[in-house]
Amino acid sequence: MSKHRPTIADVAEKSGLSVSTVSLVLNNKTNVSPQTRSKVQEAIADLKYYPRGNARGLASRVSGNIGFILTEDHFSQSEPFYTKIFLGTEFEARNYNYYVLLTTVGPSVKEEKQIPRFLLEHNVDGVIIAGRIGSSWLEEINERGLPMVLVDFDSPRHNVSLVGMDNHSGARLAVQHLCREGHTKIGFIGGDIKHPSIAARLAGFREECKFQKVECRREWESIDEHGTGVENGARAARKLFLNRNQIPTAVFAANDAMAIGCIQFVKSQKLSVPKDIAVVGFDNIEAGLHVDPRLTTVNVQKEELGALAVRRLVEMIKSETPAVTRTFTPVELIVRESCGAKNGVHHVD
Amino acid sequence: MSKHRPTIADVAEKSGLSVSTVSLVLNNKTNVSPQTRSKVQEAIADLKYYPRGNARGLASRVSGNIGFILTEDHFSQSEPFYTKIFLGTEFEARNYNYYVLLTTVGPSVKEEKQIPRFLLEHNVDGVIIAGRIGSSWLEEINERGLPMVLVDFDSPRHNVSLVGMDNHSGARLAVQHLCREGHTKIGFIGGDIKHPSIAARLAGFREECKFQKVECRREWESIDEHGTGVENGARAARKLFLNRNQIPTAVFAANDAMAIGCIQFVKSQKLSVPKDIAVVGFDNIEAGLHVDPRLTTVNVQKEELGALAVRRLVEMIKSETPAVTRTFTPVELIVRESCGAKNGVHHVD
DNA sequence: TCATACAATTAAAGCGCTTCGATAAATCCC
DNA sequence: GGGATTTATCGAAGCGCTTTAATTGTATGA
Numbered sequence A, B: 001m002s003k004h005r006p007t008i009a010d011v012a013e014k015s016g017l018s019v020s021t022v023s024l025v026l027n028n029k030t031n032v033s034p035q036t037r038s039k040v041q042e043a044i045a046d047l048k049y050y051p052r053g054n055a056r057g058l059a060s061r062v063s064g065n066i067g068f069i070l071t072e073d074h075f076s077q078s079e080p081f082y083t084k085i086f087l088g089t090e091f092e093a094r095n096y097n098y099y100v101l102l103t104t105v106g107p108s109v110k111e112e113k114q115i116p117r118f119l120l121e122h123n124v125d126g127v128i129i130a131g132r133i134g135s136s137w138l139e140e141i142n143e144r145g146l147p148m149v150l151v152d153f154d155s156p157r158h159n160v161s162l163v164g165m166d167n168h169s170g171a172r173l174a175v176q177h178l179c180r181e182g183h184t185k186i187g188f189i190g191g192d193i194k195h196p197s198i199a200a201r202l203a204g205f206r207e208e209c210k211f212q213k214v215e216c217r218r219e220w221e222s223i224d225e226h227g228t229g230v231e232n233g234a235r236a237a238r239k240l241f242l243n244r245n246q247i248p249t250a251v252f253a254a255n256d257a258m259a260i261g262c263i264q265f266v267k268s269q270k271l272s273v274p275k276d277i278a279v280v281g282f283d284n285i286e287a288g289l290h291v292d293p294r295l296t297t298v299n300v301q302k303e304e305l306g307a308l309a310v311r312r313l314v315e316m317i318k319s320e321t322p323a324v325t326r327t328f329t330p331v332e333l334i335v336r337e338s339c340g341a342k343n344g345v346h347h348v349d
Numbered sequence C: 001t002c003a004t005a006c007a008a009t010t011a012a013a014g015c016g017c018t019t020c021g022a023t024a025a026a027t028c029c030c
Numbered sequence D: 001g002g003g004a005t006t007t008a009t010c011g012a013a014g015c016g017c018t019t020t021a022a023t024t025g026t027a028t029g030a
Helices: A008-015 A019-026 A034-047 A053-060 A072-076 A081-095 A135-143 A167-180 A196-211 A230-241 A256-268 A302-318 B008-015 B019-026 B034-047 B053-060 B072-076 B081-095 B135-143 B167-180 B196-212 B230-241 B256-268 B302-318
Strands: A065-071 A099-105 A126-130 A148-151 A161-165 A186-191 A221-224 A250-253 A278-280 A297-299 A326-329 A332-335 A344-347 B065-071 B099-105 B126-130 B148-151 B161-165 B186-191 B221-224 B250-253 B278-280 B297-299 B326-329 B332-335 B344-347
Touching: A008 A019, A008 A034, A019 A034, A053 B053, A065 A072, A065 A081, A072 A099, A081 A099, A081 A126, A081 A302, A081 B099, A099 B081, A099 B099, A126 A135, A126 A302, A135 A148, A148 A302, A161 A167, A161 A196, A161 A302, A167 A186, A167 A196, A167 A250, A167 A278, A167 A297, A167 A332, A186 A196, A186 A230, A186 A256, A221 A230, A230 A250, A230 A256, A250 A256, A256 A278, A302 A326, B008 B019, B008 B034, B019 B034, B065 B072, B065 B081, B072 B099, B081 B099, B081 B126, B081 B302, B126 B135, B126 B302, B135 B148, B148 B302, B161 B167, B161 B196, B161 B302, B167 B186, B167 B196, B167 B250, B167 B278, B167 B297, B167 B332, B186 B196, B186 B230, B186 B256, B221 B230, B230 B250, B230 B256, B250 B256, B256 B278, B302 B326
Parallel strands: A065 A099, A065 A126, A126 A148, A148 A161, A161 A326, A186 A221, A186 A250, A250 A278, B065 B099, B065 B126, B126 B148, B148 B161, B161 B326, B186 B221, B186 B250, B250 B278
Antiparallel strands: A297 A332, A332 A344, B297 B332, B332 B344
16 A cells, blocks of 8 residues: 555655645646646646645635535436436536535425535535525525526526526427417416416417417416326316317427326327327427327427536636526427327427 | 634634544544533534535545446436436435535546546545446446445446345246236346346246246247347337247336337237236336336335445445445335236235 | 553644745846 | 846645544542
8 A cells, every 4th residue: 555645745746846836737827837837737647646626625615516406306206307407517517627416405495404415514616406496495595605506497586597498489389380280279288387487388388379370268278286297287188178168189288297198188088199189298308209199399408408507607606796697598399299290300490 | 794604613612622622522432521522512503513524524534425426328318217226325325424426437447537537536435336337447446445336237257345126036026927917928028138137137037937837938038139228128029029920928028118118019010018918027117107008017116226325335435344245125016007917016025 | 649540631733735925036117 | 227027936824624642630459
């Protein structure tokens, strides 16, 4: 054993310079001559030196970590929607030399002991929150003076940075496509209608219906209050289709999970998708590929959302005066069989 | 501002004791009188003091982190199988005051720059690896002298600790159930047959067939070399059912993804599941709930696997002489419709 | 009663880095 | 040409903790 891991002092000695100078090189500071810089870099490479994060963090009082917060029900959801966002985060964080600490939390801040340890221990330099979350968490983090970025959520009361997708255009794309397929009676299925993304999708739906001069009655907008899962989709579909004189021939669902629920319900009624009812979803989750018929949907760039969140967050961390930003990724229509059209991708213009 | 975060010195002052004593209390060391201990704890509570991880890590030369390594293709898989394992890891790690750093890696160690930063920087005290991984990674980690635990994989050459599930019993449960349903001709569908879990499932399948005195020909064992995904399942099913005089009436698939592929193929041939072909899978992934008919399968406790891995890893970290352990969680049969039986759960005895 | 052991507490020396202020050398301007 | 700047390098302090060895206090045994 004995041969122990090289420290900055070893690098200094090897290169014939001082520890401080090596540190300057390490941190890409100015006022280092090119020769010096390369001498140091050579020594670093020779020794296979890697700075110890703990020492760096202690001296510079930053943690080098980013916290990623998810509510428990989001993460335990079967669909890897948030997983993919997290993956994007992890990838992008590497480019900035940050580690990502993921944790799940309950719906709202209760006891101190439920607060993520990385917050209590000041072990993150900023926080990314994905999906719906109680505003008490936003306040908790604000109080700690940590920069934060929301992903696919918003809190008007908190004027917070966020990254999201272009829900409005996505909904319009979906409706537009159904119209192109000849549908004139289109319904909407949704849940958790206060969620900004869902609300925006409904708004886009209505707007495009109006624009296309297509019949879209309020009674064809079926909202299940209890959530946005498959079961909720099935329930909303039941509400939409049962006990009505007239039903729509096409449905735009606020997300894929509900769209799948809708398809299940329609099939359970011995009706055919897409022949009797065409269905379009939103999110492009994997399950849409395994449902029969395969789901036409609006694609969301999940990894990109995560990466974007990191970039915004790092900007805030580095900046003295962080600006509140709102960034939206574009979406595109993915045509499969559930809408009764030929396959293909329709990009948003 | 100004009011800055309390340090151990503040706690020492407040409690009228020395920094060293506070440290002893913090670390639950012996030789501290009960009165002293409670005085310190009181001060800690008053000040809302939390030790700074970086300082601790620097002084005690441990990182307080656990690395979680996944190959890229595992993580980008749609199915949240590994996500759930990770979640279990994260949960259990909290109990031991560890942070989990997740990263994905390529199939084998190539350049130094592809090595996870937490390894290069010695920023983890141990490593959990989930799923199939190139043995060069195991060597890389071994060389660094880090304790490690594999989840759902094995490397006979490396004599490494692992946690897995009882694949053998699971396969036997599945076959046993099919026999109980009256099937006498049972096929097997699998992929990546060198994977220890898959191989064990095949072994269990054969053993139970023999035990039940049921016909199971080698030509009814259809292996797709290219993987264990849905497509591979469909392809293996094609190989199994096409161009044969006699085909089995039931299939045990090595995992749910392949089972779903198999169902898709069977349906594409205008045959009925379970009437013409009964199908049983393994893993109990969510997608099995959304396929039609819903998939009968063998449940694997994914979160528990992750938690278990943490426990084993922490034992190794704390121990001077880490023992190599192999731990297996029990499985249970979950009966849904794809096997043509009534629903229910059959536990392994 | 005095040396001995043991328990409880502490002072001080780091852990490996960053950063501030000092120093020395090079460049500038009138 | 000489004081004022600027640039490159370094010494040393300190980040907040752990840990070792030393110190003090108290109980033990002969």
